[in-house]
Amino acid sequence: MKILIVMDPGILIPVQGYGGHERLVDMFAQAYQQMGHEVDLLITNGSTVPGCRVYGYGKVGFPPTKKDAQKAIFTAWRFLWKRRKQYDLIHNFGRLLYLLPVLPFKVKKIMTYGREITSGNIRMIQRLPHRQLVFTGCSTNLIERAGVTGNWHTVYNAIQFNKYQLVPIVAVDAPLMFLGRIEKVKGCHTAIAVAKATQQRLVIAGNVSPLADEQAYFDTEIAPHIDGTQIQYIGAVNDAQKNEWLGKAKALLMPIEWNEPFGIVMIEAMACGTPVIAFEKGSVTEVVDEGITGFKVAHTEGMIAALEQLSEFDRTACRQHAAARFDAKVIAQQYLSLHASATPTN
Template sequence: MKIAIIVNPLIPVPPDKYGGIERIVYMLIQELIAKGHEVTLYANEHSKPGCELVGYREYDPYSMLDIIRINALTSKIAFQKFDVVHTFGRMSNIVLLMLSKLPKVVSYQLPPTLSQVKKMAGLARKGSIHFTGCSNYISGQIAPYAPVTTIYNGVDTSEYTFTPAVAEDAPLVFLGRIQKEKGTDIAIHAALAAGRKLVIAGNVPDEKTHQAYFEEKVKPFIDGKQVSYIGPVNNSQKNELLGTAAAFLMPVTWDEPFGIVMAEALACGTPVIGFKRGSVPEVVQHSVNGYVCDSPEEMAAFARDIRKINRADCRRIAEEKFSSGTIGNQYEELYKRLIAK
């Protein structure tokens, strides 16, 4: 197949540091190339995707001029003998393609703007558009208005070292942006209540509200002994951090669309303890690869019992449900199904 993939051009593919969508796009491209498909990526001009790259830009603020300019570029896809176009970016950037019979896949990695879904589903040539959600939580919101398939996010499990056992006093880990929605302060209180050490890793966003959250809710508990903060981590540091953890804590206070870090933890064999929000109950099979809970008190109780979870089951589920191979196969099958219509 000849496949065009589009992603917003704000961050290169793959990303230098943070960029979950861009990381997923890069992983998918590598899988499609390995399967013998021809891929062209429309993305940030500094991307290094390992396939043909068409670089483009957006300007801040994003405006009608961007829409016109980018559509002039993407509309040409309809005349370049592509079999399918797959966008992870703004639907406004492929408005003109909606008039083409070319099969179009639109992937949502964040909560969907349903007004846009309805608008584009109505505008697209009949039977030419299909949506994907990165969890049933996301897909369920789209389903009343357009055809949709759930294809989970995931990781290249070969890049993560499976650790079958950890030390008795292994710490709990929180890894992610340090902000209220991610529940960093909740992780601290749960760890303290469980009598376990906690290692916090991740960046504090620049916005004042997040800086204030860190200063008031997180920093006062950092003592370098019971609670440690190590800042942002690179891939090798992340692999070691997650692999040597007793459990990964996911005390989100919003409905997480997926949470790639959960798949990363499971790939290391590390159980996940998370709140029953968004996609968490889809990723975490209660009492199998971690625990799903409703409160800091429950999180602490499960942290005390974490050794009941078989770390081999965590790795197995990561490979079966959230590996790059599984995800590549699912997108490939979707493309074939749409092309055959």
């Protein structure tokens, strides 16, 4: 099968720093290729993926300017119209509008959402003649909150588990960890409160948001607690550092205050054998399997109580269970199964 993967331009692949969908695009391009398929990509100029043909469009720069974003739409339209008969499957991680030229044609299309879904765009597209169009969201919670109609499926995000090291046993005094962008909705202040209430160490990793109100949040609610001993801030981390710190953590704390579509950090922790203790919001209920890969709690007191259960936690079983659900090869096959079962809508 010949597959085209499309992504908004702006971030180079392979990703050097932060990357959301870009990491997934790189991962699934390689997974599809390993499964015997021919893979082309329409992604940022200068990007490379081993074994795949890359058609570069759009320059590096995130977020793109309004002019560059509009230019990308017309470039994608020309590309897809010209090659509409060359592909068996178009897997789109970019804007839904990119698919406009190929909507009525028999090429099978998967439109994947990893962030909030704009229902107005969905309704507009569904009023147009279309065939073989499947929508996916990275959690059922995300799809249900959007209240959209159409051929929708939940397909979770993934990681390559072979890039993460299992740490089957950690020391009794191993630290807790908070990993993510330091914004109020991510709940870093709650993680600090939990660490202090239980007299445990906490390692905080992640970049501080450049927004003024989030910088003020860091300055007033986070920075005053950082002492380098009990509460340690190590800044943004690369992939190797993330693997190291997650592996030696007692647990990953995720006291989110918003409905996060899918926190990849959860499965990154699980890949190291590290349990996730998270507030039941967004995708947490679906991703964390109680007592196996972590604990779902409703409030700060519940998070504190969950820490008392860690002495019996099986870190090896945690990784094995998570890999069976979220490894890149597993999720890639789920996407291709959608392609196999997709049926025309008109």
